[in-house]
Amino acid sequence: MLEIRDLHVKFHNRNREAVGGISLTIHDGEIVGLAGESGSGKSVTAMSIAGLLPRKQCSYRGDILLNGKDLLHADRSQLRKLHGKEIGVVFQEPMSSMDPLMRIGEQVGEVLRIHTKLTASQRREKALEAMASVELEDPEKVYRSYPHELSGGMLQRAMIAAAIVSEPSLLLLDEPTTALDVTIQAQILELLKKINREKGTSMLLISHNLNIMRKLCTRVAVMQRGLLVETGNTADVYEHPQHPYTKQLIDAIPTREGRQKWQRT
Secondary structure, eight states: OEEEEEEEEEETTOSSOSEEEEEEEEOTTOEEEEEOOTTSSHHHHHHHHHTOOOGGGEEEEEEEEETTEEOSSOOHHHHHHHBTTTEEEEOSOHHHHSOTTSOHHHHHTHHHHHHOOOOHHHHHHHHHHHHHHTTOSSHHHHHHOOGGGSOHHHHHHHHHHHHHTTOOSEEEEESTTTTSOHHHHHHHHHHHHHHHHHHOOEEEEEESOHHHHHHHOSEEEEEETTEEEEEEEHHHHHHSOOSHHHHHHHHTSOOSSTTHHHHHO
16 A cells, blocks of 8 residues: 655755654555654655655655555656545645635545546536535535635535545545544544545544544554654554653643553543
């Protein structure tokens, strides 16, 4: 599915590597969390996968393969063919990620316009199906709406619909619930679980929130200062963390009953 091999990324204006030689595999149908504080390298790793790395501002080496296809060294035209069609991306700020002048339905169906030969009516039907699948109420009304007319939770569902409308094999989730309240967060996590269960979509969740990662991911990888310091099944990492940094992250999770809560659940 997705294989990262010895990825190195160094920005020209920094002394140390942002990513210092990490290797990580995501298998078909797996949800993997990439955790770490700001500056740990997790976002740069995601940018490398998503084709958003500013190549003129950094040096990079290694391999990133999606179903055997090279992502790291592919030219922009090749990446455009892959992204959107085989990789969907969900960002943390849907309002800033969506075009305020385009109707929601047009944005959900945009990837189909680029990557398929479907007619306008066929694209509309597919977009409505995607919006219904992410449990947006009254998809017809949402289709005609502009971003400012929707709540944060509805916008995030619309962005997920746009990411899955072409049925990609991988979803990149960049802090997808950070801007949402706790109730809406829980709903979005359940939606992502449903997509994974019903469509078999693999997912990579980028987050500093280990509580959310624990609820969604089957496996967790922890980054610190550009290095991958620990990987393992989610339950094993949370109950028996091996690296001191992982222990610090888990101990920092606010819980009413402290660490024992994690060990009991």
